[in-house]
Amino acid sequence: MNTQSLRLLNTLPPLEALVSFEAVARCGSFTRAARELSITQSAVSKQIKGLEEALRCALFDRHVRGIQLSAAGASFLEELEPLLYKLHRAVLRVQHEHDTQAISIACTQAVAHFWLFPRVVRFNQMYPDIAVNIISSNTINERSCNDSDFGILYGDGDWPSLEGTRLFPEIVYPVCSTELSLPQPETVADLCSLPLIQLDSRAWDCMDWQDWFKHFGLIYDTPRNAITFNQVTLVFNAALEGLGVSLGWDYMARQAIDSGKLRQLGGFAYETGRWDYLVHAKHRPLTEPAQIFHDWLV
Incomplete structure (x- = not known):
């Protein structure tokens, strides 16, 4: 190892700490991140503390109601997330060269957690080999989907280099915890006075929210003191914790509504006409395992 490599190694935080930070930022909770990473909450806390010491800044603002990314943390996550995604993709690409029974699928974090993961569990039970x-990354696009066997991409289905099959439509409506005592709105305008996340x-x-209200012909101004997150999963978790009313995408919210954890506020739903598609590269034939997965999922 040359001197330059040693210098680089000495300045980089441990990979475990970076992965823990990304998980906490995405989950909005040390407990949920620990559960996802299969380690203890104490271990996650130590990883984050060590990372903050190495970077010499606080990555999270701690509040009584939980944690939120600091300005420095949000900026760091924006730089780090695509790098971890590329590293993960590089590892999988090398593995694929030696494992013809493995397939990869790229999608956003919300789709991965709330829609795809339960289905992959069921698929694995049927096809364990x-x-x-x-x-999972929120930076996926047509190009990055070409680097995996599959992608789940949101849009109108028009991607020149990809074949696409519709999976589920975009339907968005207000949701809140069933334990949160809020009046049922009679009109869309009634929602404006509620604590909107x-x-x-x-x-x-x-x-x-501004886009959602605009569809119903209303102009909405965001309150200065409103709780704000930069990830759909964080907004959704905040609603589950009873912090207010969030936009709920049906593919995310349906199970929580059916299980009684969330309720839909009013009968107002915005069906955008756009879908999430299962996509794969047009120029590359599917392997046998990939074809099995495609047919099963669709």
Whole structure:
């Protein structure tokens, strides 16, 4: 190992700490991140503390109601997330060269957690010899989907290099915890006076409250003191915790509604006409395991 490599190694935080930070930022909770990583909450806390010491700044603001990314943390996550995604993708690509029974699928974090993961579990029970590797990132696009066997991509289905099959439509409506005592709104305008959890989606293509109200012909101004998150999964978890009303995408919210954890507020739903598609590269024939997975999922 040369001097330059040693210098680089000494300045980089441990990979475990970076992975823990990404998990906590995405889950919005040390407990949920620990559960996902299959380690203790104490271990996650130590990883984050060590990372903050190495970076010499606080990555999270701690509140009585939970944690939230600090300005430095949000900026760091924006830089780190695509790098971890590329590293994961590189590892899977090398593995695929030696394992013809493995397939990979890229999708957003919300789709991975709320829609795809339960289905992959069921698929694995039926086809235990086929390994499905999920690559989750909110920065996926047509190009990155070409790097995996499959992608789940949101849009109108028009991608020149990809074949696409519709999976589920985009249907969005207000949801809140069943334990949160709020009046049932009679009109869309009635929602404006409720504690709405905000989604800051400026860095990626996703609907926020202003977009949602605009569909119903209303102009909505975000309150200055509104709770705001920059990830759909964080907004959804905040609603589950009873912090207010969030936008609920049907593919995410349906199970929680059916199980009694969430309730839909009013009968107002915005069906955008756009879908999430299962896509794969047009120029590359599907392997036998990939074809089995495609037919099963569709």
